[in-house]
Amino acid sequence: MTQLDGPGASDPVSVPFTPGMRDNPEELAAIPDEIVRAHVLPPGPTRSQEFSEQWRNAAYSCFSSGHKFCREVCPVTQVTRNESWTPTAFHANVVAMDKGEMTIEEIAADYVNCTQCGACELRCPNTLFTGDFYRFRTRTVDVVKAVRAFAVESGVHQPAWQSWNERTDERSHEPVLGQTAVSQEHVRDWSDGLDLPIGGETVLFVDCEAAFYRTSVPRAVAQILQLAGYEFGLMGNQWCCGGPAAEMGYVDQAKRFAQHNLDDWRSTGTKRLLVLDPHDYISFTEDYPKYFGADFDIEVVLVVELFAELIREGKLTPRVPVERAITYHDPCRLNKRKGIWKEPREILRSIPGLDFKDVDRVTQWSYCSGGGGGLPVEKPELTAAISASRLENAARLDVDTLVSACPWSERPLGEAGEAADIDVVDIHEMLAESLGIEVGGSRGGSEGSGARGGDRS
Amino acid sequence: MTIAVERLDELVTALRTVLRDEQILTSKPDRYNRARVPAPFPVHRWSERLPDLAVLPTSTEEVAGVVRIANDLRVPVVPRDGGTGLTDGAVPLRGGIVVDVKRMNAIKELDLANRTVTVGTGINMLKLNEQLARHGLFYPDDPASYPCSLVGGRIGTSGWSLIGSRYGHTRDLVLSFDHVLPTGEVMHVGDGVGHKVSKSSSGYQLKHLFMGHQGTLGIATAATLKLFPKPEAELSPFWAFDNYDDAYACVGALARAGAATFAGAVLFDEWKVAYLRRDDEAYIPQPGDVRALVCAVMYGYEDEVRPAGKRLFRIAKEHGARYLGDEISQGDWAARHDRYATPLHGRTKAGQVVPMSWHCEDAAINYTDLPSVTKSWHEIVADLRRRTDVFDDWGMFAYTSGSTGVDYLTEIDVGIWEQQLDDRAWEMWVKAKRDLAAVALAHHGSISACHGSCREGEVDLVPDELGRGFDVMLDIKRALDPNNIMNPGKYLLDRAYEAGTRS
Numbered sequence: 001m002t003q004l005d006g007p008g009a010s011d012p013v014s015v016p017f018t019p020g021m022r023d024n025p026e027e028l029a030a031i032p033d034e035i036v037r038a039h040v041l042p043p044g045p046t047r048s049q050e051f052s053e054q055w056r057n058a059a060y061s062c063f064s065s066g067h068k069f070c071r072e073v074c075p076v077t078q079v080t081r082n083e084s085w086t087p088t089a090f091h092a093n094v095v096a097m098d099k100g101e102m103t104i105e106e107i108a109a110d111y112v113n114c115t116q117c118g119a120c121e122l123r124c125p126n127t128l129f130t131g132d133f134y135r136f137r138t139r140t141v142d143v144v145k146a147v148r149a150f151a152v153e154s155g156v157h158q159p160a161w162q163s164w165n166e167r168t169d170e171r172s173h174e175p176v177l178g179q180t181a182v183s184q185e186h187v188r189d190w191s192d193g194l195d196l197p198i199g200g201e202t203v204l205f206v207d208c209e210a211a212f213y214r215t216s217v218p219r220a221v222a223q224i225l226q227l228a229g230y231e232f233g234l235m236g237n238q239w240c241c242g243g244p245a246a247e248m249g250y251v252d253q254a255k256r257f258a259q260h261n262l263d264d265w266r267s268t269g270t271k272r273l274l275v276l277d278p279h280d281y282i283s284f285t286e287d288y289p290k291y292f293g294a295d296f297d298i299e300v301v302l303v304v305e306l307f308a309e310l311i312r313e314g315k316l317t318p319r320v321p322v323e324r325a326i327t328y329h330d331p332c333r334l335n336k337r338k339g340i341w342k343e344p345r346e347i348l349r350s351i352p353g354l355d356f357k358d359v360d361r362v363t364q365w366s367y368c369s370g371g372g373g374g375l376p377v378e379k380p381e382l383t384a385a386i387s388a389s390r391l392e393n394a395a396r397l398d399v400d401t402l403v404s405a406c407p408w409s410e411r412p413l414g415e416a417g418e419a420a421d422i423d424v425v426d427i428h429e430m431l432a433e434s435l436g437i438e439v440g441g442s443r444g445g446s447e448g449s450g451a452r453g454g455d456r457s
Numbered sequence: 458m459t460i461a462v463e464r465l466d467e468l469v470t471a472l473r474t475v476l477r478d479e480q481i482l483t484s485k486p487d488r489y490n491r492a493r494v495p496a497p498f499p500v501h502r503w504s505e506r507l508p509d510l511a512v513l514p515t516s517t518e519e520v521a522g523v524v525r526i527a528n529d530l531r532v533p534v535v536p537r538d539g540g541t542g543l544t545d546g547a548v549p550l551r552g553g554i555v556v557d558v559k560r561m562n563a564i565k566e567l568d569l570a571n572r573t574v575t576v577g578t579g580i581n582m583l584k585l586n587e588q589l590a591r592h593g594l595f596y597p598d599d600p601a602s603y604p605c606s607l608v609g610g611r612i613g614t615s616g617w618s619l620i621g622s623r624y625g626h627t628r629d630l631v632l633s634f635d636h637v638l639p640t641g642e643v644m645h646v647g648d649g650v651g652h653k654v655s656k657s658s659s660g661y662q663l664k665h666l667f668m669g670h671q672g673t674l675g676i677a678t679a680a681t682l683k684l685f686p687k688p689e690a691e692l693s694p695f696w697a698f699d700n701y702d703d704a705y706a707c708v709g710a711l712a713r714a715g716a717a718t719f720a721g722a723v724l725f726d727e728w729k730v731a732y733l734r735r736d737d738e739a740y741i742p743q744p745g746d747v748r749a750l751v752c753a754v755m756y757g758y759e760d761e762v763r764p765a766g767k768r769l770f771r772i773a774k775e776h777g778a779r780y781l782g783d784e785i786s787q788g789d790w791a792a793r794h795d796r797y798a799t800p801l802h803g804r805t806k807a808g809q810v811v812p813m814s815w816h817c818e819d820a821a822i823n824y825t826d827l828p829s830v831t832k833s834w835h836e837i838v839a840d841l842r843r844r845t846d847v848f849d850d851w852g853m854f855a856y857t858s859g860s861t862g863v864d865y866l867t868e869i870d871v872g873i874w875e876q877q878l879d880d881r882a883w884e885m886w887v888k889a890k891r892d893l894a895a896v897a898l899a900h901h902g903s904i905s906a907c908h909g910s911c912r913e914g915e916v917d918l919v920p921d922e923l924g925r926g927f928d929v930m931l932d933i934k935r936a937l938d939p940n941n942i943m944n945p946g947k948y949l950l951d952r953a954y955e956a957g958t959r960s
Contacts, residue, residue, distance in 0.1 A: 011839070013806070013843045014836065014839045016727045016728040016732075016850075016852070018734055019804035019805060019806055019807065020804060020808020021808070024808075028807065029807035029808075034845045034881070035844075035845040035881060035885075036805075061812045063875070064812050066494070066496075066541075066815065067495055068540075068605045069604040069795065070605075071539075072583060072584055081560040083557060083559065084482065084486050092489065092490055092493065093486055093489070093490075095500065096489050096503065099503060101485075101504060102485055102489065106484070106485045106486060107485075107486050123604070125795045
């Protein structure tokens with residue numbers, strides 16, 4: 001009855017062993033193989049096969065897993081229920097290209113359907129239990145970005161993305177106000193009356209959406225910093241961070257913008273960057289180091305983390321009660337992509353008067369505003385559906401306010417909030433209110449000019 | 458047998474009478490991504506298993522309309538729910554239409570007084586339980602694919618549940634459902650009849666017939682499910698043993714104890730422990746003297762789980778068990794679904810780590826036959842492994858699927874290096890599957906478990922296992938699906954239409 005009894009015990013393959021252990025019998029590695037051959041690219045590989053070559057192990061790691069735990073946390077899957085637009089499909093398509101079955105022209109349009117929220121990576125068993133021990137961690141966001149870049153490089157464009165990036169290039173800012181032109185002359189308009197210096201060791205970087213559409217957010221941030229006595233300036237000549245271009249596959253443009261910004265920081269002696277937008281935070285902590293390597297020597301500070309620290313140190317003390325029943329929306333790029341979820345909650349818990357109905361961060365893996373990854377530019381209807389679903393979850397908690405920490409989420413969430421009668425507020429604005437600051441500025445809505453992708457001309 | 462282009466146009470035109478354009482998907486990625494399940498898949502022959510198109514219906518009426526059209530035009534129909542099944546049920550073998558029910562995922566009615574919920578079959582169990590939790594209830598169907606498989610797929614495969622000893626399996630938990638027959642007619646089927654009734658003696662007991670047919674007898678579209686109180690307490694001790702024999706004796710004793718809160722017990726063998734030991738980061742760090750593991754699981758109220766737990770701990774101790782501690786036990790059981798699918802342990806014999814897919818073969822085996830089947834199965838996989846590194850032995854486990862411990866779902870996990878698959882490797886694998894099934898039958902087991910029976914290899918032995926019963930299957934198939942449109946090629950049911958069979 002004992003498993004190891006009987007003939008065969010002397011055969012090293014017949015007994016349990018751990019491959020690769022030093023004390024294994026030598027003959028194990030010497031057994032001839034009937035099938036396995038070194039992988040070689042087929043002669044005259046297609047461009048798609050050349051592309052898939054660099055992603056084939058990553059794609060097979062997902063393909064091989066078979067189970068698709070990513071699916072029910074994927075915001076696009078949740079609202080479309082379309083298996084072609086699931087994280088696992090994005091890897092399977094690469095396997096199909098590797099097999100010579102499909103081409104970039106055939107798959108490119110499917111890759112629009114991703115907000116790059118990163119939930120799928122967290123929910124993947126590859127990630128959950130093994131970290132990156134074998135360097136096989138599932139990297140769906142990177143795969144999606146790479147396929148989009150390969151599409152652009154191959155001349156396969158999505159119309160709204162192409163137009164968006166052309167206009168960003170033209171204006172050096174994203175066309176967040178649609179036909180209303182934005183330009184260098186207006187990049188600091190949001191700070192009117194705040195008397196902020198230009199340049200210096202620390203500068204506050206304000207993303208396009210906040211600089212032109214939801215100006216109440218950067219105003220709140222700047223005024224809180226002033227209240228705390230924190231010295232900072234604004235950029236001399238601030239261009240878009242280049243992140244959206246990178247997300248949509250326009251890599252050269254993204255790099256050019258990054259180079260401009262880096263040069264500008266150098267010209268004003270800037271060593272530290274304050275960032276209020278989670279998307280920018282990804283660009284500066286992930287994309288820029290990839291572009292510039294060790295040359296990128298700028299310290300990047302996320303404002304939400306800084307504010308939590310200032311509150312902890314007693315340099316900021318929220319005193320004015322804010323009588324609202326709130327819940328907090330974990331922005332994908334903070335919670336899922338960067339693991340930042342404690343500090344926003346610390347800030348909210350420091351504000352008197354709030355009735356805070358929290359949803360834990362793991363449950364929020366399956367939440368998203370739909371505002372990321374260029375989705376609202378190409379498919380505003382999907383963004384709206386994802387935001388509506390997020391607000392449905394909020395409404396179940398019987399709250400009057402949803403607090404976010406990401407300006408890009410606040411436009412779609414705000415629009416969905418109107419239907420659900422829930423106000424969508426930025427965490428920095430709410431903190432400012434409790435600190436007794438009159439913020440001013442615009443929260444978008446009727447003051448703006450329609451949805452982010454509303455004008456695609 | 459894919460459809461000729463001109464017929465495809467005819468089909469799409471006909472489908473437009475019941476569906477909107479955006480519900481009809483014909484692109485290559487749409488078809489490729491609906492051809493695959495986690496079962497062994499000859500990826501080098503992917504293009505042979507494509508549907509001609511996929512549809513995304515949102516109601517029973519739309520499903521019925523699609524099936525009616527398919528029946529009129531003699532086009533194959535393959536139902537696809539989560540696509541997580543391991544029996545190949547959702548893989549199209551003859552082209553045709555994949556009916557993907559994922560959009561039918563609404564909760565239609567929650568009946569708190571009768572403790573039932575009626576749902577679209579495209580709903581996922583985890584998502585359903587998120588909603589039910591607010592009412593202190595849960596639906597206790599718990600396959601390894603719990604986070605992503607769907608209720609309809611559970612019906613079509615009649616899956617087993619990891620906690621079935623306490624709550625029953627899909628066939629017990631689904632009270633009744635709407636079902637579209639291969640001709641496009643719609644019926645409601647329960648035990649006999651009934652919507653929210655668990656005991657019915659009218660007529661033949663039809664419910665089981667329309668569960669586990671792998672999509673060969675139609676498509677379930679809406680189901681009424683039994684609900685239970687969300688358990689207040691969960692106890693999931695993991696015990697280590699320094700030999701397999703003691704662990705084997707222990708798991709039997711635990712199952713036979715008859716504790717009312719007992720939901721299941723799992724036995725991990727020496728190969729499984731060796732596999733788990735490959736990667737300290739991935740699993741319980743196991744000292745070298747651990748050779749086998751046993752896990753028992755109890756669910757219920759705190760004041761019934763506690764004394765039952767004491768009894769099981771006493772039994773385990775008597776069998777030489779070493780308790781692995783609360784942290785490991787709770788953490789490991791909580792992560793049971795994710796651990797199951799961790800695919801990173803593929804290694805060549807020399808130790809090179811390669812991306813391998815997880816495959817498993819299993820059968821229901823009587824307790825007394827476990828050691829013998831375990832040994833024979835490892836020998837079959839060792840032979841594969843001796844010949845090539847395409848295959849890796851990831852060990853075996855067995856869990857009780859009945860409250861008395863009469864039989865165990867016995868599973869061998871095999872890593873397959875899919876990047877290296879070719880016709881030769883595929884043939885080796887299919888033969889191995891046939892051999893594994895033959896061992897199960899030789900021990901009077903049943904290969905008709907949740908991971909096999911209908912797919913290439915083991916399906917060849919189904920007529921042997923069922924005997925005259927297989928002919929009854931052919932009779933039923935021919936009667937209900939006169940044109941063989943529902944999932945043709947599966948379960949050897951094409952034989953129902955071959956010349957010489959009774960009409």
